[in-house]
Amino acid sequence: MTDATGSTTADVSFAAPIRKGPRGHLLLPGGFGRSTLSMGDSTPFVARGEGYRIWDNSGRELIDANNNFTVAVHGHAHPEIIEAAEGALRNGSSFGLPNPYEWDHAEVLLERLPWLDQVRYVNSGTEAVMTAIRVARAATGRDGTIMLKGSYHGTSDTALVAGGGNYLRGVPQGVIDDVTVLPLNDIDALREAVERDPERYATLVMDLLPNRAGLVSITPEFAAAARELTAAHEIALIFDEVISFRLGYNGLGAVYGIEPDMVTLGKVVGGGFPVGAVVGREELMRELSVEVPKFLEHGGTFSGNPVSMAAGAASLQLLDAASIDRLNSLGDQVRGSIEARVAPVGWEVRGRGSIFRPFVKGAERMDADLQRRLWWAAYERGVLLMQTNCAALSTPMTDEVVVDLGDRLTAAVLEVADRADG
Template sequence: MSTTNLGGLASAQTVTEDPHLRRGSRGFPLLPGGYGRSTYYTGAPSPYAVRGDGYRVWDDRGRELIDANNNFTSLIHGNAHPEIVEAATKALSEGSSWGIPNLYEWELADLLVSRLPALDQVRFTNSGTEAVMSAIRIARAATGRDKVIVTKGGYHGTSEVALVPGGPSYTRGVPQGVIDDVTAVPLNDTDFLRQAIESAPDAYAAIILDLLPNRAGLLRITEDFVRAARELATRHGVVLIIDEVISLRLGYNGFSGAYGVEPDLLTTGKLIGGGFPVGAVVGLGDLMAEVDPTRKGSLPHGGTFSGNPVSMAAGAVALRLYGPDQVERLTRLGDTAREAANARVADAGWEIRGSGSLLRAVPRGAEKVDEQTQHELWWASYDRGLLGSPANLLSLSTPMDDTVVNDLTERLVDAVLAVAASSRS
């Protein structure tokens, strides 16, 4: 078996040239298609990560990359931050998980509600997907209704309800009854939203909003649309859920805080786990009472590793380290990078969208980017030493400074221009 030895790296590993082809005893690739997540796929066999340190990651092809993927935005402090490693290691040394509560949950919950002052209580889950699932169930239980409103292009994880706004390619395998319970509203179409709710005001349990939906090309939801959703939800007894699994990083009080809107339930995850599995529902006390086990008739909620001490300890450190000054600094770096890149890619018919520390390059005006173009840009970026998500979402991390972000911007612009030139030839 042919191998590549990465002796130049700390923690060197020897791996097969193409791990995707490794097969089990029955002849099948050990992972479907060679991938542990469908979201890793970039149109061709992907490199494998070997080591990460700060804003850098090294792969099994010997490449050193600027890590602007950051595990799909979750590593707000980059790879192997020493304080987070120390906290996680200490928690792990005391016991990775137990069948009774642990004290680490209280610290992370306290940090969350202190940053979300309109909300009262927290329930932890293992992922953002689970957080959204739990929020929807709470809303349905509290209202006695079934239907849910989402925006087209919104991404809320991989539960059946959350898959519906993705369209036919996502809803294959989802029961028709689930699809019928979901109304997908065009992004920022306030009239459509109002008509949907007012045509059946007693049917809807929840409105779910992602304020900066990546699936829609990182197009920002307008303040008018958010205000209308809040007003309609209040008037008709609908629960307003704001999904901040990704966007919590965009403001000390979350992105909803920047909008000045108060949700009834807020879902989050990613950065609040410090690089470990996590999700959370943060909500008003009367709604969160639905999952209070001391209350008769409450909703059962489990999860073997929900609120596990390692995620809680690491997450508390990550959140404390991401204070107002760091939020402001990363926002400035991202906004400066976006402005500089846009000035250089505009003539090629592209634009860099986003807000603060989140950036995404897309063909100008596109509401949806075809997969081939996404893959071409991913590989063009990779060839220039820049690692983004397969959808080309880039997220900054706190180890990055002006020099690193300027370098990142140069690599991104060069990749965009190369793809643009290729498409014209």
């Protein structure tokens, strides 16, 4: 099917979004493949994407401010990323031998994280965090992990503990006991926990812009205290930059002027294909080296596969310092313009650089129903938000598109704020 401009539009011949199998059961638990994607029975699904736009199964065109939870920093089907991925794919998608794309990608990453030495690739951010924590435990001979309340670091057992509540279901008590969860930006609590029993902790894992904790920035003072305390007690400091890496050429840690011992990555570093990476100092990363006695067993059938590596390296090369600066300043502008219009109804816009999120002013959490209503209000105005209401800009977005996005989101916030008051 083609539209007036001659480009292909979505095939609208899909069946109802939630599908059942022949025995009447939903094909997927709850109807969806990821718990984060469920927006009720009428949740739309995607037909295709191009640049900053996507089309859903009804043919509706949307500005994609979700970008698969920040992954698609160059939008969808970027020609140079397609070319890189296809170039690799034509020679085979995965092998039981090392491939040169992995070295190429590691060179690109280490150029951006020059104080770190080595990279181990995995297939997701979850695996990256899980692996980095295990490296820290092995290197220090300690079991404890410190995390910050409400931060999301994927779905490994240890990582889930930071979420509390339902996140703890299915996590063994022994794992829960090994994790200390501290309030965000509370230097005294951090100092007290570390100094009470420094020998307990292998690592402090933190995200400098934790989305699920409300997209509140970690303060420079807290980040500096984290570096100082972990260094003093030989605790490995891990910055989880699975999302925040897109905010600075050398990651968000470098914007804070802090060099953690390991950085965990995912999302943008795979160019839209499955990826995760642990980047770390050689003294730590050597735990994964087969040349070391009792090295850590680590594999992953698809780890470092040529397609993810080639597409990821192309994506990173496109995401140069100038494009990051441009996206970040567009983010600052749109945040300011939305906030000026929603402040009178008691809302604010949180975030940093190219990532932002409308929020009830000063609230610690957003009510799940309100969050869902805002997502739908934006959807009905042609904007796809993350289901957490977070938005991420992409490089194909022009200044005009971002202004348009800001206007639509403002209208969506005003609608739900109005209804929340009433």
